[in-house]
Amino acid sequence: MRKRKGESRVSAVNPRCRRRLLQQLRERAARHGRSIEAEARGILENALRPDPAKIWAEVDAIRQRLAATGRDFGDSVQDIREDRDR
Numbered sequence: 001m002r003k004r005k006g007e008s009r010v011s012a013v014n015p016r017c018r019r020r021l022l023q024q025l026r027e028r029a030a031r032h033g034r035s036i037e038a039e040a041r042g043i044l045e046n047a048l049r050p051d052p053a054k055i056w057a058e059v060d061a062i063r064q065r066l067a068a069t070g071r072d073f074g075d076s077v078q079d080i081r082e083d084r085d086r
Contacts, residue, residue: 022036025039025040
């Protein structure tokens with residue numbers, strides 16, 4: 001798809017991008033001192049960034065499953081120190 005004069009890359013990528021949405025993106029980019037493309041990239045990066053709370057919830061679930069096995073995994077710090085001192 002060829003870019004027409006005056007058309008941003010955002011609308012070239014998504015031809016259904018509404019003018020109002022593109023204008024809002026332009027205004028937001030101007031407020032942040034960035035190009036439209038950089039602003040769109042920033043919005044996507046923020047939207048797709050992993051949620052730390054969700055990640056820690058998954059870690060806690062793994063810990064609970066391991067604890068339910070009844071096995072003692074001990075303190076790995078001591079094991080690492082012993083290995084290092086060999």
